[in-house]
Amino acid sequence: MNGFSDEERKRIREELIESGRDLFVRYGLERTRIKDITDEVGIGTSTFYQFFDSKELLYAEVLYRELTRFETDIEEEVMGIDDPHEQVRTVLQRTFEEVESNPIVHNLIIEDEIRALQTQLSDDDREYISEKLSVGMTDIYNTWVNHESFKYDDPEMVNELFRSLVFMTHRKDLARPDGETSYDQIRDTLIDVVVDGLFDD
Structure with missing residues:
Protein backbone atom coordinates (compact mmCIF):
# COMPACT_ATOMS: atom_id res chain seq x y z
CA MET A 1 0.00 0.00 0.00
CA ASN A 2 2.57 2.51 -1.09
CA GLY A 3 1.56 6.14 -0.67
CA PHE A 4 -0.38 5.74 2.59
CA SER A 5 0.95 6.01 6.10
CA ASP A 6 -0.24 3.53 8.71
CA GLU A 7 -2.53 6.22 10.13
CA GLU A 8 -3.99 6.99 6.71
CA ARG A 9 -4.58 3.30 5.98
CA LYS A 10 -6.40 2.91 9.28
CA ARG A 11 -8.53 5.99 8.62
CA ILE A 12 -9.44 4.98 5.07
CA ARG A 13 -10.32 1.44 6.13
CA GLU A 14 -12.62 2.74 8.86
CA GLU A 15 -14.26 5.17 6.43
CA LEU A 16 -14.83 2.37 3.92
CA ILE A 17 -16.51 0.29 6.61
CA GLU A 18 -18.69 3.18 7.79
CA SER A 19 -19.65 4.25 4.25
CA GLY A 20 -20.23 0.66 3.24
CA ARG A 21 -22.56 0.13 6.17
CA ASP A 22 -24.61 3.23 5.31
CA LEU A 23 -24.93 2.20 1.67
CA PHE A 24 -25.70 -1.44 2.47
CA VAL A 25 -28.51 -0.23 4.72
CA ARG A 26 -29.92 2.03 2.00
CA TYR A 27 -29.49 -0.16 -1.06
CA GLY A 28 -28.64 -3.67 0.10
CA LEU A 29 -25.59 -5.69 -0.83
CA GLU A 30 -26.37 -6.35 -4.47
CA ARG A 31 -27.34 -2.80 -5.45
CA THR A 32 -24.42 -1.14 -3.68
CA ARG A 33 -21.48 -0.59 -6.04
CA ILE A 34 -17.86 -0.29 -5.02
CA LYS A 35 -17.79 3.07 -6.80
CA ASP A 36 -20.61 4.30 -4.54
CA ILE A 37 -18.51 3.41 -1.51
CA THR A 38 -15.25 4.88 -2.78
CA ASP A 39 -16.97 8.10 -3.89
CA GLU A 40 -18.19 8.57 -0.32
CA VAL A 41 -14.65 8.10 1.01
CA GLY A 42 -12.96 10.16 -1.71
CA ILE A 43 -10.66 7.49 -3.09
CA GLY A 44 -10.43 5.76 -6.48
CA THR A 45 -12.11 2.44 -7.13
CA SER A 46 -8.75 0.72 -7.66
CA THR A 47 -7.62 1.90 -4.23
CA PHE A 48 -10.53 -0.01 -2.66
CA TYR A 49 -8.79 -3.28 -3.46
CA GLN A 50 -5.81 -2.28 -1.35
CA PHE A 51 -8.12 -2.64 1.65
CA PHE A 52 -10.69 -5.31 0.69
CA ASP A 53 -10.58 -7.96 -2.01
CA SER A 54 -14.28 -7.56 -2.78
Missing part, protein backbone atom coordinates in the same frame (compact mmCIF):
# COMPACT_ATOMS: atom_id res chain seq x y z
CA LYS A 55 -17.46 -5.75 -1.83
CA GLU A 56 -18.65 -8.96 -0.17
CA LEU A 57 -15.63 -9.07 2.13
CA LEU A 58 -16.31 -5.47 3.16
CA TYR A 59 -19.90 -6.49 3.86
CA ALA A 60 -18.62 -9.37 5.99
CA GLU A 61 -16.55 -6.93 8.04
CA VAL A 62 -19.62 -4.73 8.58
CA LEU A 63 -21.64 -7.77 9.66
CA TYR A 64 -18.89 -8.98 11.97
CA ARG A 65 -18.84 -5.65 13.77
CA GLU A 66 -22.63 -5.54 14.07
CA LEU A 67 -22.86 -9.07 15.43
CA THR A 68 -19.90 -8.66 17.78
CA ARG A 69 -21.36 -5.46 19.23
CA PHE A 70 -24.76 -7.09 19.73
CA GLU A 71 -23.38 -10.23 21.30
CA THR A 72 -21.06 -8.29 23.62
CA ASP A 73 -23.95 -6.12 24.79
CA ILE A 74 -26.28 -9.04 25.38
CA GLU A 75 -23.64 -11.14 27.16
CA GLU A 76 -23.02 -8.29 29.59
CA GLU A 77 -26.74 -7.95 30.24
CA VAL A 78 -27.42 -11.66 30.64
CA MET A 79 -24.44 -12.30 32.91
CA GLY A 80 -26.08 -9.95 35.42
CA ILE A 81 -29.15 -12.22 35.61
CA ASP A 82 -29.10 -15.24 37.91
CA ASP A 83 -32.26 -17.06 36.78
CA PRO A 84 -31.58 -19.09 33.58
CA HIS A 85 -35.25 -18.76 32.57
CA GLU A 86 -34.89 -14.99 32.57
CA GLN A 87 -31.56 -15.26 30.77
CA VAL A 88 -33.22 -17.17 27.92
CA ARG A 89 -36.12 -14.72 27.83
CA THR A 90 -33.73 -11.77 27.69
CA VAL A 91 -31.67 -13.26 24.87
CA LEU A 92 -34.80 -13.97 22.84
CA GLN A 93 -36.29 -10.53 23.46
CA ARG A 94 -33.06 -8.73 22.59
CA THR A 95 -32.52 -10.89 19.50
CA PHE A 96 -35.98 -10.07 18.17
CA GLU A 97 -35.40 -6.38 18.91
CA GLU A 98 -32.08 -6.45 17.06
CA VAL A 99 -33.53 -8.06 13.95
CA GLU A 100 -36.53 -5.71 14.01
CA SER A 101 -34.47 -2.54 14.44
CA ASN A 102 -31.08 -3.20 12.81
CA PRO A 103 -31.39 -3.14 9.00
CA ILE A 104 -28.02 -4.82 8.45
CA VAL A 105 -28.95 -7.83 10.58
CA HIS A 106 -32.48 -7.85 9.18
CA ASN A 107 -31.24 -7.90 5.58
CA LEU A 108 -28.73 -10.64 6.34
CA ILE A 109 -31.27 -12.98 7.89
CA ILE A 110 -34.68 -12.04 6.57
CA GLU A 111 -33.84 -10.71 3.12
CA ASP A 112 -31.42 -13.60 2.61
CA GLU A 113 -28.35 -11.52 1.77
CA ILE A 114 -26.34 -14.37 3.23
CA ARG A 115 -27.13 -16.21 -0.02
CA ALA A 116 -25.38 -13.49 -2.02
CA LEU A 117 -22.28 -14.00 0.11
CA GLN A 118 -22.43 -17.73 -0.45
CA THR A 119 -22.97 -17.64 -4.22
CA GLN A 120 -20.68 -14.80 -5.29
CA LEU A 121 -17.46 -15.79 -3.52
CA SER A 122 -14.71 -18.32 -3.96
CA ASP A 123 -14.57 -21.35 -1.67
CA ASP A 124 -11.70 -19.76 0.27
CA ASP A 125 -13.60 -16.51 0.77
CA ARG A 126 -16.76 -18.37 1.83
CA GLU A 127 -14.74 -20.27 4.42
CA TYR A 128 -13.15 -17.04 5.65
CA ILE A 129 -16.52 -15.31 6.02
CA SER A 130 -18.08 -18.35 7.69
CA GLU A 131 -15.30 -18.36 10.30
CA LYS A 132 -15.50 -14.59 10.77
CA LEU A 133 -19.26 -14.61 11.30
CA SER A 134 -19.29 -17.66 13.53
CA VAL A 135 -19.26 -15.46 16.60
CA GLY A 136 -21.80 -16.64 19.10
CA MET A 137 -22.83 -16.62 22.72
CA THR A 138 -21.13 -19.92 23.46
CA ASP A 139 -20.47 -19.18 27.13
CA ILE A 140 -24.13 -18.39 27.76
CA TYR A 141 -25.39 -21.45 25.91
CA ASN A 142 -22.94 -23.70 27.74
CA THR A 143 -24.23 -22.35 31.05
CA TRP A 144 -27.78 -23.24 30.04
CA VAL A 145 -27.09 -26.76 28.78
CA ASN A 146 -25.21 -27.54 32.00
CA HIS A 147 -28.13 -26.39 34.14
CA GLU A 148 -29.96 -29.33 35.72
CA SER A 149 -33.42 -28.26 34.55
CA PHE A 150 -32.45 -27.41 30.97
CA LYS A 151 -33.77 -30.10 28.62
CA TYR A 152 -31.06 -30.06 25.97
CA ASP A 153 -27.33 -30.61 26.06
CA ASP A 154 -26.23 -29.25 22.66
CA PRO A 155 -25.39 -25.51 22.65
CA GLU A 156 -25.23 -25.49 18.83
CA MET A 157 -28.81 -26.75 18.66
CA VAL A 158 -29.87 -23.91 20.96
CA ASN A 159 -28.08 -21.41 18.77
CA GLU A 160 -29.78 -22.74 15.62
CA LEU A 161 -33.17 -22.72 17.38
CA PHE A 162 -32.78 -19.06 18.25
CA ARG A 163 -31.63 -18.20 14.74
CA SER A 164 -34.67 -19.97 13.30
CA LEU A 165 -37.11 -18.15 15.56
CA VAL A 166 -36.15 -14.70 14.30
CA PHE A 167 -37.66 -15.52 10.91
CA MET A 168 -40.96 -14.76 12.58
CA THR A 169 -40.09 -11.07 12.20
CA HIS A 170 -40.78 -11.57 8.50
CA ARG A 171 -44.38 -12.52 9.30
CA LYS A 172 -45.81 -9.39 10.85
CA ASP A 173 -48.87 -10.11 8.73
CA LEU A 174 -49.74 -12.77 11.33
CA ALA A 175 -51.41 -10.04 13.37
CA ARG A 176 -55.20 -9.99 13.05
CA PRO A 177 -56.65 -7.07 11.05
CA ASP A 178 -59.10 -6.26 13.82
CA GLY A 179 -56.17 -5.42 16.08
CA GLU A 180 -57.20 -7.90 18.76
CA THR A 181 -53.99 -9.88 18.28
CA SER A 182 -50.90 -7.85 17.45
CA TYR A 183 -47.53 -8.99 16.16
CA ASP A 184 -46.02 -8.00 19.53
CA GLN A 185 -48.47 -10.26 21.36
CA ILE A 186 -47.70 -13.19 19.08
CA ARG A 187 -43.94 -12.65 19.43
CA ASP A 188 -44.12 -12.38 23.23
CA THR A 189 -46.30 -15.49 23.46
CA LEU A 190 -43.82 -17.39 21.31
CA ILE A 191 -40.99 -16.34 23.64
CA ASP A 192 -43.01 -17.58 26.64
CA VAL A 193 -43.66 -20.92 24.95
CA VAL A 194 -39.99 -21.39 24.02
CA VAL A 195 -38.74 -20.48 27.49
CA ASP A 196 -41.20 -22.87 29.12
CA GLY A 197 -40.34 -25.61 26.63
CA LEU A 198 -36.59 -25.47 27.26
CA PHE A 199 -36.83 -26.27 30.96
CA ASP A 200 -38.24 -29.22 32.89
CA ASP A 201 -39.48 -27.10 35.77
